[in-house]
Amino acid sequence: MSVKTMQTQEVKELLEKVAGLNQAAGNDRIKTIVHRVMHDVFQIIEDLDITPEEFWSAVYYINDLGKNGEAALLAPGLGMDKYLDIRMDAEDAQAGLAGGTPRTIEGPLYVAGAPLCDGFARMDDGTQAGDIMLLTGVVTDEQGNPLAGATVDVWHADLKGAYSYFDQSQSEYNLRRRIKTDALGRYVAQSIIPSGYGCPPEGSTQALLNQLGRHGQRPAHIHFFISAPGHKHLTTQINLAGDEYTYDDFAFATRDELVVDARPVARSAAGERHGVTGPVT
Ligand code: MBD
Ligand code: FE
Structure with a gap:
């Protein structure tokens, strides 16, 4: 049975007290945000007739999410990261910034x-026998002039789709490097072609995705931060073509301009390091 309480004076006053609007101390921006968020939460409870059981299951879900350290994994699964990107793209467009790698x-x-x-990095520690990948590129400014000494910060998953540090079985900084571009703005990395990522199957994120009838998979991809003094920071990825999830990413990060065809250069053997020692031109 649905009851309407949102417009009552009692709830309005409750919301004001909750957000500290009647307190001199505190932070006005936080007060405004908390007031609005709690207003909208109450409104949702009213509009959708959320039962106390549904409400408390959500509270315990958030507890588990935090315990599992998955809040920042659920966020992209719910499109939040992509939404923030859409906003930044719109801001750039408004400022007349266009072109370049999205x-x-x-x-x-x-x-x-x-x-x-400097210029070249071997990213894998040689313990996994995968297809060898050479990543090459040039960092330029908006006019297309090469930028020497730019920093290309690259990270990607291993053959299990796992990332070093979070996967304690990998060596420190495995598949993570920062590369300074050479005098011609170039960088080269040798690594192994990564596998796609999947949300922990028993985790909180996957549990919610299951309720939505969705999978928690990302295509094989490689992350980049590109930075240079006096230039805007770029956060991007390349998404590998031919992956089952290239255009079906649970995190909505694939963009047409970022899909690349990875061709294996050779097959690496576990425990072996190959003979690429300097920039490949
Ligand atoms: C990843 O590797 C990733 O890149 C994103 C966006 C979400 C989860 C795992
Ligand atoms: Fe990733």
């Missing part, structure tokens, strides 16, 4: 402080 989401698995290399 942005896409960072995701929750970046680790700062990867080894810094």
Whole structure:
């Protein structure tokens, strides 16, 4: 049985007290946000006739989500990261910034402080026998002039779709490097072609996705931060063509301009490091 309480003076006053609107102390921006968020939560409870059982199951879900460290994994699954990108794209368009490699989401698995290399980096530690991948590129400014000394921060998953640091079985900073571009703005990385990522099957994110009838898979992809002094930071990825999930990414990060065909250069053997030692031109 549905009851209407949102417009009552009692609920209005409750919301004001909850958000500290009658308090001199505190932060006005936070007060405004909390007031609006709680107003909208109450409104949803009223509009959808949320039962107390449904409400408390949501509370315990959030508890588990935090315990599992998955809040920043659920966010892209619910399109939040992509939505923020859409907003930044619109902001750029309004500011007349266009062209270049498009942005896409960072995701929750970046680790700062990867080894810094000049021009070339070997990214894998040689313990997994995968298809060898050579990543090459040129960093340019908006006019297309090469940028020397730009930083290309690259990270990607291993053959299991797992990322070092989060996967404690991998060596420190495995498949994570920062590469300084050479005098011609070029960088080269040798690594292994990654596998796609899947949300932990027993985790909170996958549990909700199951309720939505959705999978929690990402296509094989490689993350990039590109930065250079005096230039806007770029967060992007390349998404590998031919993956079952290239155009069906649970995190909505694939963009046509970012899909590339990865051709294996050779097959690596576990425990072996191959003979590429300097920039490949
Ligand atoms: C990932 O590797 C990722 O890039 C994103 C966006 C979400 C989960 C795992
Ligand atoms: Fe990723």
